[in-house]
Amino acid sequence: MLCNICKQNEATVHLTQIVGDKMQKVDLCEACSKEKGVSDPSTFSLADLLLGLGSAQELEQAGGGAEIKCPQCGFTQADFKKNGRFGCAECYNAFAEGLESMLKSMHKGVVHKGKMPKAIAKTRDVSEKLKKLQKELDKVIAEEDFERAAVLRDEIKDVKKRLEELEAV
Amino acid sequence: MSLDNIHQFLIPLAEASQRKGPNDKIVMSSRVRLARNVRGLAFPGWAKKPERVKALEQIQPAIESLPQMKKHYAASMDQLNTLDKQILMERHLISREHAAKNAGSGLVVNKDESLSVMINEEDHLRMQALRRGFQIKEAWEDIDKVDSQLESKLDYAFSPKLGYLTACPTNLGTGIRVSAMLHLPGLVLADQINQIIQAVSKLGLAVRGLHGEGTSADGNVFQVSNQMTLGQSETEIVERLNKVLFQIIEHEENARIKLMEDKPKVVLNQIGRAYGVLANAHSISSKETMNLLSLMHLGVDLQLFPNLERPLVDELFIMTQPGHLQSTVTDKLGADERDVLRADILRERLAKVDRPISTQLPPPADNDKAV
Numbered sequence: 001m002l003c004n005i006c007k008q009n010e011a012t013v014h015l016t017q018i019v020g021d022k023m024q025k026v027d028l029c030e031a032c033s034k035e036k037g038v039s040d041p042s043t044f045s046l047a048d049l050l051l052g053l054g055s056a057q058e059l060e061q062a063g064g065g066a067e068i069k070c071p072q073c074g075f076t077q078a079d080f081k082k083n084g085r086f087g088c089a090e091c092y093n094a095f096a097e098g099l100e101s102m103l104k105s106m107h108k109g110v111v112h113k114g115k116m117p118k119a120i121a122k123t124r125d126v127s128e129k130l131k132k133l134q135k136e137l138d139k140v141i142a143e144e145d146f147e148r149a150a151v152l153r154d155e156i157k158d159v160k161k162r163l164e165e166l167e168a169v
Numbered sequence: 170m171s172l173d174n175i176h177q178f179l180i181p182l183a184e185a186s187q188r189k190g191p192n193d194k195i196v197m198s199s200r201v202r203l204a205r206n207v208r209g210l211a212f213p214g215w216a217k218k219p220e221r222v223k224a225l226e227q228i229q230p231a232i233e234s235l236p237q238m239k240k241h242y243a244a245s246m247d248q249l250n251t252l253d254k255q256i257l258m259e260r261h262l263i264s265r266e267h268a269a270k271n272a273g274s275g276l277v278v279n280k281d282e283s284l285s286v287m288i289n290e291e292d293h294l295r296m297q298a299l300r301r302g303f304q305i306k307e308a309w310e311d312i313d314k315v316d317s318q319l320e321s322k323l324d325y326a327f328s329p330k331l332g333y334l335t336a337c338p339t340n341l342g343t344g345i346r347v348s349a350m351l352h353l354p355g356l357v358l359a360d361q362i363n364q365i366i367q368a369v370s371k372l373g374l375a376v377r378g379l380h381g382e383g384t385s386a387d388g389n390v391f392q393v394s395n396q397m398t399l400g401q402s403e404t405e406i407v408e409r410l411n412k413v414l415f416q417i418i419e420h421e422e423n424a425r426i427k428l429m430e431d432k433p434k435v436v437l438n439q440i441g442r443a444y445g446v447l448a449n450a451h452s453i454s455s456k457e458t459m460n461l462l463s464l465m466h467l468g469v470d471l472q473l474f475p476n477l478e479r480p481l482v483d484e485l486f487i488m489t490q491p492g493h494l495q496s497t498v499t500d501k502l503g504a505d506e507r508d509v510l511r512a513d514i515l516r517e518r519l520a521k522v523d524r525p526i527s528t529q530l531p532p533p534a535d536n537d538k539a540v
Binding site: 099102112113 | 341378405
């Protein structure tokens, strides 16, 4: 079995952590275990091992030292430090503050550029259209083109209704 | 056909090994997996067991109703015994992590094993498309279709800014892992493999062993995959890996040519010994078998075996792994007994295979004393 970190040396240090009903195993070679300070299990954090040193710390400091708890699932920064995984999708909102620098260190960017569910893409398109129409409305009102403003107002009403329908699904 | 025996459902190895794909001398298989979660449910690692069971009950029928899953095998992980799970892992249909799961986790596989979905592994859904040879673009198209159909049946956890939300932030965004399984005996024999691994790692790609994270590269098999999932589109990630893979293939091809030019005796010696041991041993470990079969594979690629075809080598590669080996007999075998049975099968299957040729080679150079 190879070391989880360097993936080159034979693993000689085997750690098992049980959190709730979940078991996590980490296998390290001697050099990496020393480097990660695993010789002292009390300071050992699985999140650091899996995601890179300091990631759990960033989340911890984000709360200004105070404990943040996910309102949806009750997950805390300490849980993240132990697991290296979040509790639910809502955690990404609850821990948003410390997240960005962590994401920066592990990804190409911090904003999603890929595929999105069709329904969401549609909602996004409609809400963008709404913004555009409202801008135009402001402009024609400033220009005192009230005839055009009346047309735009009706159009905005329709688009708003469509957006509400989309969001209700 | 949900509760069918998994052994009856899976494609017989002799048949599966006949499959061909582009560049399959070097690229054994291509795989794309997507991680998805359902909105409003805790991630599997944090959810309590009743929640996981409920999620499974909601997700499994949605997958089973897909047109691609017309003929499929589905099971909850507690319906499978250790041996079943081991076999599924050896066929790369489930991960090592998923093999450790029980009630509340599940699996759906289609008939030709090209699509499989793990339910409640680290994420609610881990779906993969698997293809023979170098076909990562095609595999992405396969799984993209499955995903698009599933999104109308399941409400995915998605954020316009962060993309698909996953249990581990390393998978966030696209949730995509594109990987290819490469057979690189040339680079290993030429001692260039570490350079390649380092170069590939610098590009932000991961190189792993046969069974993914934390496994060793037995049988000269390496898995190359993307690591970053956020800030790039799926197509960009696939394209990038495609380019790197082409380069690795070229390096491997060159290494093989160069080895045969510079050190033919070293190569012939390794392949001849591999044949000798595999065809005559009476006890052999799984690891040694994989490493020696890899050399036989290289021998076939170099046309050194007059009457051995690649499918037999591929078949033996899977067949001699612990799970598949155990499944051929009814009694539970210990490791020593498995080593004996493995050697028996190898001797029998290789009995009619003639020894590798050692002629048709350039006359040895004066300084060629390396044996």
